[in-house]
Amino acid sequence: MTDTDSSPTLERKRGSGVKMVYDLLRDEILDLALPPGSPIDEVQLAERFKMSRTPIREALVRLAGEGLIDTLPNRSTMVSSIDFLNMHTFFDALVLMYRVTTRLAAQNHRPEDLPVIRGFHEDYAEAIKSGDALAMIATNAAFHAAIAEAGRNPYFTSLFRRLLDEGRRILRLYYQSYEEQFPQRFVDEHAEIIAAITARDLEAADRLGKAHAEQIVQQVQKLFARKNTLDIAL
Amino acid sequence: MTDTDSSPTLERKRGSGVKMVYDLLRDEILDLALPPGSPIDEVQLAERFKMSRTPIREALVRLAGEGLIDTLPNRSTMVSSIDFLNMHTFFDALVLMYRVTTRLAAQNHRPEDLPVIRGFHEDYAEAIKSGDALAMIATNAAFHAAIAEAGRNPYFTSLFRRLLDEGRRILRLYYQSYEEQFPQRFVDEHAEIIAAITARDLEAADRLGKAHAEQIVQQVQKLFARKNTLDIAL
DNA sequence: TGTATTTTATTTGTCGACAAGAAAAATACA
DNA sequence: TGTATTTTTCTTGTCGACAAATAAAATACA
Known part of the structure; x- marks a missing residue:
């Protein structure tokens, strides 16, 4: 067994990665495990889920579309705040x-x-x-x-x-x-x-x-x- | 002037690409320039806008989030149909x-x-x-x-x-x-x-x-x- | 000729790397 | 010491390339 024989248990089905990240982040946001204002770090998430930043970003774009996270261009992205005033x-x-x-x-x-x-x-x-x-x-x-x-x-x-x-x-x-x-x-x-x-x-x-x-x-x-x-x- | 001096008029601001693609595709879909069922080809769009597939894909993910296009996993993506029955x-x-x-x-x-x-x-x-x-x-x-x-x-x-x-x-x-x-x-x-x-x-x-x-x-x-x-x- | 199987082609999903942009840190200067 | 300027650092946005998945084409076989 050589080092090219990567452990097969870690392999995911193509396309399942974004859904997994999306679902998990969504739950963490809605349960306040990630409270409003928490920073979302793409690199950190990529390491956590053992995948590249590309599928992570796709999940984040979806979450941003639903208003669950806010993205400042070229700068940070964070969990959206709860608007108590309105x-x-x-x-x-x-x-x-x-x-x-x-x-x-x-x-x-x-x-x-x-x-x-x-x-x-x-x-x-x-x-x-x-x-x-x-x-x-x-x-x-x-x-x-x-x-x-x-x-x-x-x-x-x-x-x-x-x-x-x-x-x-x-x-x-x-x-x-x-x-x-x-x-x-x-x-x-x-x-x-x-x-x-x-x-x-x-x-x-x-x-x-x-x-x-x-x-x-x-x-x-x-x-x-x-x-x-x-x-x-x- | 050498060939490394690429024409500066084609350079876009970082981040403006996705918005441009998103806005334009959205208009074309809503005006029926792209009628329901039209295939959306990422490579073709990338060539048309002279950018890589990455920003194109981000625009498509957003459009899909709004229900304007439908994506079949691993296969084609097309303009969503109008549901006359409902x-x-x-x-x-x-x-x-x-x-x-x-x-x-x-x-x-x-x-x-x-x-x-x-x-x-x-x-x-x-x-x-x-x-x-x-x-x-x-x-x-x-x-x-x-x-x-x-x-x-x-x-x-x-x-x-x-x-x-x-x-x-x-x-x-x-x-x-x-x-x-x-x-x-x-x-x-x-x-x-x-x-x-x-x-x-x-x-x-x-x-x-x-x-x-x-x-x-x-x-x-x-x-x-x-x-x-x-x-x-x- | 019609069907099953293999091969090829095309398109998507993912990756690693690099460059741009903005904040933070470091430095210069009064 | 306080402010302006440069440098560094860190994160994002984009790129080109490759691999997986599916459809289409080609082939084998009855």
Whole structure:
């Protein structure tokens, strides 16, 4: 065995590298393992993943396209910051997309969509019971993403996914600080939403989606206000 | 003067290459100079722009991120097709974004926004008068994009821009075939919308935005139906 | 002649190297 | 000591070349 016989376990399939880097960086950004402002070093990533800078750069270009990282020309690239000043624009868009996707799911869902939605609903209930904040955040997002998929409008779905991603960062920020719990109420509201979708009751789905979204926004704003108060006190 | 003294006029600023390729390809796709299904050849583009494949590829990755081109792994990449079967999802999203952005503009616009909007309004009226279909399409999109900017919600604005882009392809498709004209009515509706925004009348802006969007959708559907009838007749 | 298999050709994905641009550090100078 | 200027360092953007993957062409075989 000579040194030209490189270990075959390290060889990746052609094209899988960018996806791996993209997925992993995305998760690290959304879970705040890479907090806003963290520098992203191409060379470092290339060494970490044992590949050249070319596929790394492609993954970064994709992430920049989704607004998850910011690139200063010829200079550094870093994890994009969370815009607290314009948080209300985020809430506005989130509430509307909750409404629209829930309504469209009531209108356009197919029988095979319901088991998927119910599955995430159960995952969410379990996360609440066990008090696992990270699981609560993730399963809630998955639940609503599944509803959006059932609504079958890719334009709304893609915007909604982007908003849920951003929400994942924001929630993660507060729930790691305060170990707050999502109220049981959210589980009940999810059940009501499923019922409205199943019954194809567009108006109820619309109303419940809006109310549920506003509950969540209110919850986040409560934490937001509390954090500010504490910050001032310190 | 030796051959090492390469002509300085061909040198580009570092980083400007990708933007140039991106902008140009984007325009060619939206104007249907590159119709759906056209193959995109990296080597050919590299020769055309006198640069290596690396910056070309970066531009293509960005275009793919916006759904303007489709990439088959290890194989070809081509201009993405227009999904006629699910056109209604496009119309649904378009109408809602017309409404929302117009309402938000009435709520959040600043004095300096109005001259910009009025400017595009005048450009549009002129395009209608001169019967220039391409200019009509472009200035109409610019007019509504400016309104969306005045609404100051980047989430809505980015989705709306994407929809206007897709609309540019669709309209271009019909208006090159039939030399149809946008009715004068649209100009009047634009004027009403500006008045509602200026007066900060949210309800009127919402209502006019919705009605205007539905007018446009109806116009496109009329052409769509006519085209189908003709296709069947042939 | 029609199908299976091998060979060739073409295009993409990845690599290592180099040069440009900007910040940081070092130096000169008052 | 404080400021202006040069030098160095570090990161990014671009390049040309090569390897893998797939389609097309050529060949073998019934």
